Amino acid sequence: MSANTVIDVQDLRVRVGAARIVNDVSFKVERGQTLGIVGESGSGKSMTVLAATGLIDAPSAKVSGTSMLDGQNLIGLRRSKLEKIYGERIGFIFQDPATSLNPVLTLERQLTEGPEAHLGITRRAARRRALDLLEAVGIPDPEPRLAAYPHQLSGGMKQRVMIAVALACDPALLIADEPTTALDVTTQAQIISLVRSLQERLGMGVVWISHDLGVISGVAEEVSVLYGGQVVEHTAITDIFNNPLHPYTQGLLRARPYLGGAQEELVTIPGSPPDPKNLPKGCVFYDRCPVRLDSRCETELPPLTDVGDGHLVRSFCATSGGENVRNAWEGTRV
């Protein structure tokens, strides 16, 4: 693990009863870098980061693998130690600010509590910090806002305050789980540019989860594509757009309209994602794949293979399917 690695997750698995939600997911995040995780609903995006940060503690959920941060494995770590780590090292922002803002505390309290406890600074210093943070997240004239409660803010404002709270202790790692999904595009653009500029200033590592490759294109340096709880492809952000290898990634890119996209017909991936209680034996995408090969795709789980320059892909079609695999969806329709 290099000195710059903020979090290193290996072989993460999550099972809830018979459902295999996360299957053998590994990733690393470096200081100042953003890893994008994309996938559709049910692909295991949120469960991956919740498990990696030790946040899944339901007795029915079984988590295995390692997730190293500051030399400690977060998986299976005692609650009290985890809480200290959340306070000092990891910030979270979610789609719904209601889940991380406390409705009965003023903004001042929410913004000063962490720093007072974890950075050992005085209340006055914490208050000054809170004002700086609110300003940094684009809340003009923050002084009178300190006494406000979350319900007195608009959706976009709440999102900003949540970011301020997440950053209050200068975290090494920021987990952003669909933080802009519920927002309008104009607010989304504000939040994206805000997180990027704060990241430049503070050098934190970010894991940004989204179902929208467009958003990921604006925030991430590297991206993992999740499907059926597995990483099916991982590579540099430019590569995902210019040279996607997994038929699922290609389909995802062509199923979505883009601005000025000049598409007459979107690719439609037939069927729907697999049921985690009943994952296929071989390739997770087998049922829906337009270029699946032979019985091997059906019966054997393809390994996540490096095809060069750290471009990883989990697909027999992509690693041994020849040229036609670059255009898996050519000629398919509805």
Add this chain to the structure above:
Amino acid sequence: MSEVRNSQPANRDEPVLLSVQNLQVHFAVRGAAGKQTVHAVEDISFDLKRGETLGLVGESGSGKSTIANALMRLEDPTGGRIMLEGIDIATLRGSDLKSVRRRLAMVFQDPFSALNPRQRIGLSIAEPLVVHKLANGGAERSKRVRELLDLVNLPAHFADRFPHELSGGQRQRVCIARALAGDPDIMILDEATASLDVSVQAQIMNLLKDLQRRLGLTYLFVSHDLAAVEYMSHRVLVMYLGRLMEISPRDELYTQSAHPYTRALLAAIPLADPVAERSRERTLLEGEVPSPLNPPSGCVFRTRCPIAVDECSEVVPAAIEVGEDHNSACIRVPVAQEL
């Protein structure tokens, strides 16, 4: 512009099917300051031509759903007219309203709450047939339900299923089938694909396009997703805080918008090209949408507009013609075009 895009049918010469004139919808609310008025929709006019798709975009709270609901008469307009081939449906009541209602159908965002969970799919789809007395007897009804299921590419045996046995995309197909049951001319699609996963969204958008071609349907496609609107629409209407900002044929809107708000919206959409996305020069809108209880005087966008001048607070700008079929409600069109 590619050739592919031009293969969209030109609808300029099609007859007007529905003409919305100076539509206004106000809601009376009781707040801390006593009785107040929500200016949800203010002086909106547009035509729907037969066989076209008009995209309706705007941020949350801009009044898109209120327009959709007013056209369906789920909400009563407080002003203006909604002319359906010469009849003002804004004020119709009783059986007149019922007979006109068959001609418009609506599909909502959430296919989970739109279907009765205790009712088999076939029965849900048949509802409009019963309401509008469009089928004689059970056999004819079942036959029509099978046809409708087939139209939306679902197998006939789905008629016997319950909503919970279906995926989100399948349920949305059922909602579309039900909307088609009354054989409407106009379909109002209010965020009809918004709650679906990307791959499923594409299935539904393609299905809608396909149905339009086959059945000659006219769509009002309401969405906050400008890329989806671009994909679906022939023309696009952009609104902000209850008012029309710009209305234009699609390609002109996306390439030569003449309104600062449309330009700001387009600038906010992430590009699919990470290199271009990061190097792009753009001005992001600051601040937030003002309250519809007390919209700004003059142009409602002026408080966030990068090119506003004093005059903008004085009069509500008229939608002036800036090109064929292309209108912009801005007094600084030449400056806006340079943004």
